[in-house]
Amino acid sequence: MITTAAVAALSSLALVTQDATPLRASPTDSAPAQAQLWPGDALEVRGERLGYLQVWDHKRERGGYVKATQVRGTDAKEADAPELLAVLRFVKDTPGSESLGIAYAAAYLKAAPARDIGPEAFDAIGTMAERLARRASSRNTTPSTTLSAHLDGVGAYGVRWVNFERDGVVQLCYDGDAWRRVLAMPQATPAQQARAVLGLTRHDCVDPALKPTEREANDRWRAELLDKLPTSAFASLPEWTKNKLRLRRAGVWSSLAFAQARRGEAAQAAGQRAVDELAGVRSTELAEEDQAEYNDAAIRVGASRWAASPAPVGTPDISRRPTLVTQAGEPGETCLLLVDAQHDAKKPLLRRCTWGVVWMNSTTADPSASLLTVAVQPLATWRELWVVRKVSPQAAGIQPPPPTGASQLGSGPSLTQDAEQGWVIDVLPPAPGNPMGADSGYVEYAGYAPGAEPKLLLAREARTEGRWNRRFEVAKLPTLTTDKFASTPQILAAFQRYQDPQWKRGTVSIR
Structure with missing residues (x-):
């Protein structure tokens, strides 16, 4: 990481690292704050004075001063790429730091040469964007200015959200652009592919306003995506990740079974696939955080489980009983x-x-x-x-x-x-x-x-x-x-x- 003293001399870019960082009119603590900055906000560094950096905020089209200790600077040049990637790896798994992590991912993608860019940075963006969306949509999360600022901040880096109302609550979902990029890269590891597939096939991110034909088409696309992982790659995954994929497949195939039966088509194969995927889950290797999805998958399969049973054959005998x-x-x-x-x-x-x-x-x-x-x-x-x-x-x-x-x-x-x-x-x-x-x-x-x-x-x-x-x-x-x-x-x-x-x-x- 670049030292504070060298920021102004070496850096043209500074990333805000702390919540509610004031952008002041002059380099003093008593100067009025012209705006509040949030982790991940990118600032152009134009000078240094009295422990403050003179910056220009292109997002808000406003200049001012921020304390040098509240930002981290980088040139975003090729030589900085390894350092930016190292910070990204650390921040990726730190809840609450998603906006800062996505900013570092953007800086890394700008600094690294195209030949060196692999799926890791996009995997990190997808992971952090999905975690941020889940937190924003959680029933246990109290709406706050900080969360809203983080959501707004990552939008400057091209992260886009899809939202709709479900049961009186606004559901926020990541649009999955980074996950699609991961799946398009042949060098992606099985773990990265699995995370991408799971990120793109969430049940709670299917628009409830879809028409039946549109919903079935979406389910078919999700089923194909979940089966895209090669058998050898699936076998190399840890058991708890396999369980996640099995649970998702069970839910998708149960929906397909219902759609087929509703149209009068044979649904036994889809229904049996849903039952088999649920039966394949090893409960001893089920992560505690996945228990809710396990129960959800069981409800979905339970609702459509009769699709897996053979349809009655022959004419019913009405001679003896109703x-x-x-x-x-x-x-x-x-x-x-x-x-x-x-x-x-x-x-x-x-x-x-x-x-x-x-x-x-x-x-x-x-x-x-x-x-x-x-x-x-x-x-x-x-x-x-x-x-x-x-x-x-x-x-x-x-x-x-x-x-x-x-x-x-x-x-x-x-x-x-x-x-x-x-x-x-x-x-x-x-x-x-x-x-x-x-x-x-x-x-x-x-x-x-x-x-x-x-x-x-x-x-x-x-x-x-x-x-x-x-x-x-x-x-x-x-x-x-x-x-x-x-x-x-x-x-x-x-x-x-x-x-x-x-x-x-x-x-x-x-x-």
Whole structure:
């Protein structure tokens, strides 16, 4: 590093290193501050006086004096490149110093000859820009002048942000230019390529306003990018980095499975790929900081997991008991019908339509043929459980049916009924209570407990207002109110005795 005394003589450029550095009108501490400077701000040095540097700030088009101890100078010439790179390596992994680190990266790129510039500097820019964006978007970060100044400061070096509103919070994301440059360089190491791929495929940086076709195209691009890393390069990565890639792949492929099923295409391959990637995660090698992404990936895979199961084959037998079948409704709409030997599709016992995916391979029925369940997925990260049950005529007058195709996300189960036939549909959302704040989740049938007071076993997993929650419930029939619940099924006696074997084999809630 250049000494303070030699800054004015040797340097034409100085980088501010401290927050809220005053740019004063004269070289004294009592002089009025004309502006506040922030780490990474670049100043042109024009002289030195009384321990102050006389500088010109091109960004603010203003001159003044700053203390020489609050800046570091460089010529940004070829001879300075090794020193600038050494400082960059140190600052890269220092949280809170992202704006200064990006300034040093810019100085290094200016000083180093083109033949010597490799992926390291761009990898550092991408790492620091993403960390800065995450901090700015965190729910636990209090907005501050310092953070805003750091974000604004790196913009002078070509770092660009993409922002959009998600659940009432502005999400800030790095546009990924440095990551794309890393992937374009053949000399990039597997670790650098992995960081670049992960930086470009974040779930929370996909614009929620994308149309379904645009979202699917984005998912396909992300899937291709995640598979771009050669097998040999993937094998050389540490296990915790492999886990990060597996989790990201699981989330992307689960979204693709939903998109394919929604269009009526075969989705089993995509669904199985999502399940396999999640199953490949080695939990013993999972970094603590990745636990949230592990849970998020499990929710995404759990929501679409029925895509991995074979579709039902043949015509359902309606001669002995009521059966669920589907019928096309309006364009893009699927209608669920309850039929039996006396009631065909033209006059079903019950009918309800949705624009979501009805997973018919998830259908279950209790021995008495008075209760059926089916999984319905209206969104890529949201799966409901529709409970079809028979009620007495006295219990039939509950509430009118909602608009055709409406997905029920209100508090508690919602109902569609046919008072004449005595059948109702309860829509159970992934989050109990008030699920309107839930970001993603699924709820699924886990078993049926017969008896004088029969019960339905349920498994729920959801992320609500940024917090993950998983619980196993025993619900009373016919009210579907929760009788007991626990964080693990082993605690509940009903699960020990009546849990469905098929559910236990296929669910991702037990992991």
